[in-house]
Amino acid sequence: MTQCPNLTRYSYDESDREILNVGWLAPEHDYRKGIVDERVVDALRVLSADYDNQMRGVHHCEFCDADRPFVLGSPAMDTEVWLGSAEIRVRGADGTLYTAPNLVIHYITEHQYCPPEEFCRAAARTVGIETAGQLTLAD
Numbered sequence: 001m002t003q004c005p006n007l008t009r010y011s012y013d014e015s016d017r018e019i020l021n022v023g024w025l026a027p028e029h030d031y032r033k034g035i036v037d038e039r040v041v042d043a044l045r046v047l048s049a050d051y052d053n054q055m056r057g058v059h060h061c062e063f064c065d066a067d068r069p070f071v072l073g074s075p076a077m078d079t080e081v082w083l084g085s086a087e088i089r090v091r092g093a094d095g096t097l098y099t100a101p102n103l104v105i106h107y108i109t110e111h112q113y114c115p116p117e118e119f120c121r122a123a124a125r126t127v128g129i130e131t132a133g134q135l136t137l138a139d
């Protein structure tokens with residue numbers, strides 16, 4: 001798995017849409033740590049049940065020994081969603097599309113990953129959560 005720095009252009013898309021990478025972490029690179037509002041995690045869990053953006057192959061967490069980690073996702077939080085085999089896409093208020101591996105949920109909850117504020121805001125917005133103030137607090 002190659003690491004894509006945050007907010008670089010997504011490399012797999014063949015259209016001209018602006019798509020930015022978030023959360024493609026690798027152990028050889030430092031990443032931003034901090035606290036993420038739990039509403040953002042809930043939003044990502046809701047969105048994780050959408051398997052439209054299935055990736056080729058499965059990516060494992062390279063920071064721990066978690067074997068096929070999963071979360072409970074979907075609007076009812078009752079669907080087991082395997083992390084590492086699909087992407088989560090969210091759209092910001094300005095139309096920018098962000099794409100993250102669904103492992104980003106595991107990175108946030110288990111490895112203190114703190115995604116860019118604009119991505120967290122877009123995730124909340126995509127599921128219709130109104131938010132005020134900061135959603136992330138970096139260490």
Ligand SMILES: [Zn+2]
Pocket residue numbers: 061062063064065066106110111
């Ligand atoms: Zn892990």
